[in-house]
Amino acid sequence: MRFIFLGPPGAGKGTQADILATRWQISHISTGDILRNTIKEQTTLGLQAQKHVEVGELVPDTLMMGLIRQRFGQQDTQQSWILDGFPRTIAQAQALDQLLSILHQAHPTVIYFEVPPEVLVERLLARGRLDDTESIIRRRLEIYDLETTPLIDFYRRRRCLKQINGNLSLDEVSKNLRKSLSTSSF
Ligand code: ADP
Numbered sequence: 001m002r003f004i005f006l007g008p009p010g011a012g013k014g015t016q017a018d019i020l021a022t023r024w025q026i027s028h029i030s031t032g033d034i035l036r037n038t039i040k041e042q043t044t045l046g047l048q049a050q051k052h053v054e055v056g057e058l059v060p061d062t063l064m065m066g067l068i069r070q071r072f073g074q075q076d077t078q079q080s081w082i083l084d085g086f087p088r089t090i091a092q093a094q095a096l097d098q099l100l101s102i103l104h105q106a107h108p109t110v111i112y113f114e115v116p117p118e119v120l121v122e123r124l125l126a127r128g129r130l131d132d133t134e135s136i137i138r139r140r141l142e143i144y145d146l147e148t149t150p151l152i153d154f155y156r157r158r159r160c161l162k163q164i165n166g167n168l169s170l171d172e173v174s175k176n177l178r179k180s181l182s183t184s185s186f
Pocket residue numbers: 008009010031032033035052053054056057058059060064084085086087088092140
């Protein structure tokens with residue numbers, strides 16, 4: 001069981017990934033969490049990442065790939081996992097393809113969480129993380145449109161994309177997600 005959770009900031013990917021990973025006892029790989037931990041450690045890498053995260057920009061692909069390779073070198077990512085927040089650019093998606101092929105892991109199913117933009121701003125403001133001020137949120141959404149939405153077509157063409165309505169209650173999304181995955185034809 002391998003999944004990529006794709007969608008805008010505030011779509012609920014992290015929450016749903018947490019629920020499923022616990023239920024299925026598989027690894028939840030959140031690049032946002034990995035970055036926040038790296039930043040907390042204030043290593044050279046952490047300081048580099050911090051500059052970008054603080055202002056709502058993407059962390060450079062090369063730095064991200066270093067972190068992802070490291071994570072996929074660990075024991076708990078050899079079989080089943082949920083990737084949440086990665087890939088976020090076409091370059092990252094291509095690098096992930098290469099990495100999975102080297103690791104002899106079959107390509108994951110991609111779940112795309114669809115939520116209207118006005119709902120996202122509201123949700124993120126309510127969450128109140130340090131990078132959740134209105135101007136930084138708007139910048140993150142802009143970058144999502146520019147850099148990440150092309151991934152929807154990238155994976156759709158590969159016929160591995162499933163769309164989920166993320167604009168429902170947490171429980172409803174959770175239920176629909178499980179239903180959708182159990183009827184998965186991939
Ligand atoms: P959100 O989904 O709300 O944007 P995340 O916790 O997934 O929150 O990510 C927080 C920040 O970490 C992003 O705004 C970005 O700066 C950085 N980040 C996370 N994943 C990636 C990635 N794959 N590539 C580049 N930057 C990333």
